[in-house]
């Protein structure tokens with residue numbers, strides 16, 4: 104539905120237009136539909152699907168990559184098909200994959216793929232929970248949140264049109280702009296807003312939308328809300344409260360190491376659960392649907408799935424043994440972890456290789472272990488890259504050839520660029536390094552990492568000092584600007 108533009112947004116849009124780009128606001132309104140109440144979904148909006156293969160390559164190069172689990176994947180994709188059908192879009196692309204990430208989390212992509220983290224699989228009690236999480240992730244796809252989210256991730260790459268799209272959606276939350284500012288200032292303001300205050304607001308809102316969407320499909324498919332999506336949010340809330348990060352395997356995660364990043368930008372799981380439950384109470388059917396616990400238990404008890412989960416559960420135990428100074432015991436456990444259903448799994452092989460290194464194994468033996476991942480159904484960039492790094496100087500030409508083969512296998516996905524730049528840099532391959540560094544400047548997500556990986560320690564120190572100075576200058580400039588506007592005297 105078309106609404107009149109608010110003065111602030113109108114002003115910004117016209118300032119942006121001065122900058123050379125004009126975008127229609129109505130387009131934005133169509134691009135981001137909303138769930139107005141639980142039980143009603145907006146009609147499926149038009150979608151621009153991003154490339155499926157590129158999306159998968161990106162995920163395989165992220166962290167330790169994806170996990171191969173045929174039986175579990177088959178089951179999850181049956182649930183995903185049920186969700187698409189319930190939402191009236193049975194023919195949409197995308198599938199469910201397992202991420203080796205051990206946090207209690209999941210994410211979705213603009214290609215229509217949903218990635219469930221191993222931590223989530225391990226902690227779930229019922230099919231209802233898994234269904235709820237899948238439905239929540241699918242909501243981000245259905246409601247086109249990815250398009251906006253990815254626009255944020257590549258914000259400095261994003262076209263002005265995307266920024267205007269974000270502005271259009273959040274026009275009511277934008278600060279006013281001063282008409283005397285030039286187009287350049289407005290663009291800078293847009294960037295600042297996108298990074299500093301728009302996204303937190305946006306995150307909160309899209310999560311609420313996705314929660315309402317998940318609740319709608321839970322009702323539609325007669326799943327249990329209390330044992331399902333509510334139970335998941337409660338689990339998440341308990342983890343948040345303990346402030347141990349969201350890792351049911353006990354490891355310290357990046358998310359846990361950066362407190363505040365999650366807290367500031369998201370409503371807490373507790374707040375989300377309470378808000379959603381209040382809306383759900385009058386809508387829940389009587390008698391309440393029974394939780395589908397037996398169905399889920401059957402799935403996780405299947406031989407290969409059970410072994411996969413058991414091996415992931417060994418990871419914190421191995422870490423404890425290492426911390427306790429028992430490398431030989433850690434090695435034995437790591438050998439078990441990298442066997443059977445996970446014999447070629449990237450995560451397990453990296454853990455095993457590390458345990459071998461600590462007990463003095465040769466580079467050749469360590470590399471041979473990592474290369475088991477090469478013929479595994481899910482190849483991990485991290486494991487392949489590490490294999491290429493574990494070579495003697497004489498083996499360098501082989502390592503380069505090998506890594507370039509891997510680079511091609513992973514579709515030259517941008518996420519591998521910083522690694523490749525670092526590899527070329529360390530091996531004095533100046534021409535290859537410069538060529539790829541240049542290419543890397545085209546992707547804002549990895550630009551800085553590419554620069555960093557092609558620097559000596561001294562250069563990194565110098566760059567850090569320069570960045571600190573620049574930040575101070577920026578701050579002074581904005582401060583001055585504010586003072587000018589407010590006519591304050593120093």
Ligand SMILES: [Zn+2]
Pocket residue numbers: 239240243309310313
């Ligand atoms: Zn979400």
